[in-house]
Amino acid sequence: MTAIATEPAAALADLPSAPVTAEPVILPGLLTGLGVTKRPPIPAWITDRIPGLRDRGKHSPDVVIAKLREDIAKLLNWRAAADDFFAIQDQLITDLEGDARKLKRRAETDEQTIRQLEGVVRLRDQEIDDLKRKVDVGVKAEHVIAETQPIPVLPLGQAPFAATDPGHVPSLDATRGEAS
Template structure:
């Protein structure tokens, strides 16, 4: 017995024995099955990638919409803050003006006699002559 007898696929004469047709058909069927499984896996992964891309695109659109809404809300808040500040300045100016007016224009003391009602016959415009008309009522 030689060393070549212990190597699978070789015969003692050193000749190479090829695979039989049945072995080749099995190998081909196994390879076709493996290719079919890999193709199905690729299709599944491609479908998942496409779904993920659609979701990412929709998320990007939603993000853009949300950012635009945030910009609009921030602009509305800035406008509201400006209006509040403007109104606050106006109120401050009004309060200061009232304070200055109150300090500079004291009310004159009104005698109590001027406050009480005067009877008609004692009124300064009253007259005992009913034919006499006041100056403001003179006929033209």
């Protein structure tokens, strides 16, 4: 059974020895029996006059922890804002990709429609060319028909080309009924 030491020196004597390079460890309550007490706070009238101690309140653990918590809250807010921003960007990219696919499909259907309409225009142009040829043939045929009216059949003596003088050729006006 181990004995409980009543004196602090006896309590430290029971501890194993530490190497020379070891860091000191201070356990709460370990030094209370040795007469080490907490230092009283420095009065404000002293800290205000000594430049090294003037800003001591800024670096107290409570102030530092509060500042760190504020910084963490700011960082979390920034992260949430960044997450929202990236979510919005992802949604916009998705929408843009969908719109691009729709436009591509529409362009393909428009190109197909254009090809069909070009075929229709080609057929119309062919029909127009065929009709022009038919009209030209019809006009030329009418012209030929107008110039080649049937010659009236008359007895040989009454024909305008008939001449009693075989060396005389009547003029063209004479053939139309006009006197030369």
